[in-house]
Amino acid sequence: MLTAYDYCTARIMDSAGVDCLLVGDSLGMVMLGYENTLSVTMGDMIHHTKAVARGAKHALVLADMPFMSYQQSVYDAVVNAGRLVKEARAQAVKLEGGAEFCPQIEAIAKASIPVVGHLGLMPQSVNKIGGYRGQCKEYESAKKLVDDAVAVQKAGAVALVLECVPAGLAAFVTKLLKIPTVGIGAGPDCDGQVLVYQDMLSMYGDFRPKFVKAYENIGFNMKQAFLKYITDVKNKAFPSDEHCFSGGAGYDEEVMDKLKSEYGG
Numbered sequence: 001m002l003t004a005y006d007y008c009t010a011r012i013m014d015s016a017g018v019d020c021l022l023v024g025d026s027l028g029m030v031m032l033g034y035e036n037t038l039s040v041t042m043g044d045m046i047h048h049t050k051a052v053a054r055g056a057k058h059a060l061v062l063a064d065m066p067f068m069s070y071q072q073s074v075y076d077a078v079v080n081a082g083r084l085v086k087e088a089r090a091q092a093v094k095l096e097g098g099a100e101f102c103p104q105i106e107a108i109a110k111a112s113i114p115v116v117g118h119l120g121l122m123p124q125s126v127n128k129i130g131g132y133r134g135q136c137k138e139y140e141s142a143k144k145l146v147d148d149a150v151a152v153q154k155a156g157a158v159a160l161v162l163e164c165v166p167a168g169l170a171a172f173v174t175k176l177l178k179i180p181t182v183g184i185g186a187g188p189d190c191d192g193q194v195l196v197y198q199d200m201l202s203m204y205g206d207f208r209p210k211f212v213k214a215y216e217n218i219g220f221n222m223k224q225a226f227l228k229y230i231t232d233v234k235n236k237a238f239p240s241d242e243h244c245f246s247g248g249a250g251y252d253e254e255v256m257d258k259l260k261s262e263y264g265g
Ligand code: KIV
Pocket: 003, 022, 023, 024, 025, 026, 027, 064, 161, 163, 184, 194, 196
């Protein structure tokens, strides 16, 4: 699984064989420049999910339910999950939270919408937890995660994302559950892995979380290309003949000569 937020990237990932494209609410940060995911709206999610769905031929399109689209009520959760499927063509939705959101998970699943859980570091709770850091380091919080994982599965979730939890705990939960786990900063023993693509391609900021492997330096390469473009345009090295339309045989004599005789020049 990788995150995707637009048509072009979705097409490339789909053709590479990525199984699942997650339209994460991380788009608030990596696409829209917010400092966290809290300002992401249903409108943002629908807009980006539509684009990804158009680019995905084989991959499953999974859309995040943004902050306050499911927390207030079961009714809101079903209506908003339905919008992501109906209007944006997501095939499944994901929401953050454990036992406290099982009524929402149950109701969405009852509406025949596959729903994925998300435990461990839950970015929509950033103001409660006071920052982005590894979770479940003590027994109590590790036990809560295990209980939440079991509850989320029982409520009908089809998979579970585990974010920033110790590898041993993720392995334990993966063994315990029947549904697949997908890890991000959760070690190698989850059933699947997910990364934010701007992180794996070094396109977002200078800070790289410990759990991210940089597969390419695309951010640097893009900057080099933009610098070359600026230089070429300033030096008139671009566009060259190969990038120009000639207008066809005799154009300069017929059309340009006529224009010059009328307007001068
Ligand atoms: O929003 C997102 O991109 C996510 C992943 C980090 C799992 O939820």
